[in-house]
Amino acid sequence: MKLRRRRTAADGDWDEAAVLDEPAAPHAAEDDETGWQASVAGLSGMARLARVGIWVVIIAGPLLGSAALLSSAAPSQGVAKTAPETRQASAIGPSGFAQLFVAAYLEAGEGTEQNLAPYYAGSVTLTHAPGTRTATRTAAISAREVSPGYWSVTVAASIAAKTSKDSYRDAGVQYYQVAVQALGPRSAGGPSATESAVGYTAVSLPAQVAAPEALRPGDLGYGTSRGSGASDPATQTAAAFLNAFLAGDGELDRYTSPGVELQPVTPAPYAEVKITGVEDNSGDSAEQSVPADGAKRRLLVTVDATDSDGNTFPLTYALTLQARAGRWEISALDDAPALGPSSTPSAVAGTPSPDSDDSATDSPSPSVS
Structure with a gap:
């Protein structure tokens, strides 16, 4: 209980009568200096809200972190995924x-079967004499990977085949x-990626197969044949260059x-x-004079090249010429003759191999290459 005195309005004296004041509300307090009034219940509510907010942050923290991690790991939209590079197997x-196996196989004979062991581990029995056949040259003309490493x-x-007269x-x-x-x-x-x-x-053992079909080449990109005449300035340049x-x-x-x-x-x-x-490729009506600077012309030139012993060998060269300062100049030694716009090779019948003794010679056994 708190004893308060009440002051009268007339004389400003204090009423001495003691009155019983109501107990102060537990949720109210007055600041004598500032006049601010704070609610204890309100403060308690704010404290509870603060505690709830803290727990929300604590609980949500791992969830937010996981979401951020997944977001950073996900690929950005608009960025193309690069497929892993697949290394093509080499047939070399x-x-x-x-x-090497075919050369050894052709050379081997009875008593020399062991020469095939570095290539083939199976059992081999040969009945013909060694050296009955010899590969003077070999070349791999196709290689197909049936499965990885196979x-x-x-x-x-x-x-070269040996005859009864020990010639070939x-x-x-x-x-x-x-x-x-x-x-x-x-x-x-091989099949390994590393x-x-x-x-x-x-x-x-090797399997003998038929020859691949022979082909006739398609049309080349040179429409005009000028023979061997040297009156054309382009021909003169080509001759001097070669x-x-x-x-x-x-x-x-x-x-x-x-x-x-x-x-x-x-x-x-x-x-x-x-x-x-x-x-x-200049056309039949091309002028023999050199055109303006920068003009180009493509030539397919066949020559007879004679060595110091008097032997002559035919050769063919594809050349690109360009005009400059009133004359033709070689601007490129082409890698291959130019093909026509719709050039496609066509199949022709193969030529049979010689099989008679008429081609026999008394030359010594050729070496394997």
Whole structure:
């Protein structure tokens, strides 16, 4: 209980009567200096809200962190995904192994079966004499990967066959298919995506197969044939350039466009080069005079190249010429003759291989290459 005095309005005296004041509300208090009034109940409510907010933050923290982690791990929209690079297997190793196997197989005979052991682990029994056939040259003409590390290789072999007179005849080119398993990385023809030991083995003896179909080339991109006439300034430039290129007659830069760097064949293999035919893409009505600077012309030039012993060999060169300062200059030694706009090779019948003793010679046994 609190004893209060009440002051009268008339004289300002305090009423001495004691009155019982109501107990102060537990939720109210008065600040004598500032006059601010604070509610205890309100303060309690705010404290409870603060505690609830803290618990919300604590509980939500891991969830927000997980969401942020997933968001950072997800790919951004608009950024293309890069597919993992698949390394293509190389056929060089299996092809070379198949060539060696075919050469050893053709040379082997009764008593020399062990020469095939480095290539084929199976049992082999041969009844013909060693050296009955010899591969003078071999070349892998196709290689197909049947499954990772497993290859089918076709080898062409130029065969020399021994006759009853111990001479050799040309047995033509024959074809053999070899099944090869490879061990190692893809760069060696194997199945592994990483670097590992390399090895090859044939799973069977070679299988002789038919020759691939011969083809006739399609049309080339040279519509005009000018023969071997030297009156055309372009032909004159080509002749001088090829004599410098093959016979060392003069400097190449006298006949090439500025900035074109070509190296002559050294040492010069021929003493003389003579043009025997020229085809070009300029049309039958092309003027013989040199056109304006920058004009281009493509030539297919056939030559007879004669060496110091008087032997003559035919060669063909594809050249691009460009006009400058009133004359033609060589602007490129083309990698290959130009093809026509719709050039497609066509199949022709193959030529049979010689098989008679008429082609026999008394030459010694040729070496395997």
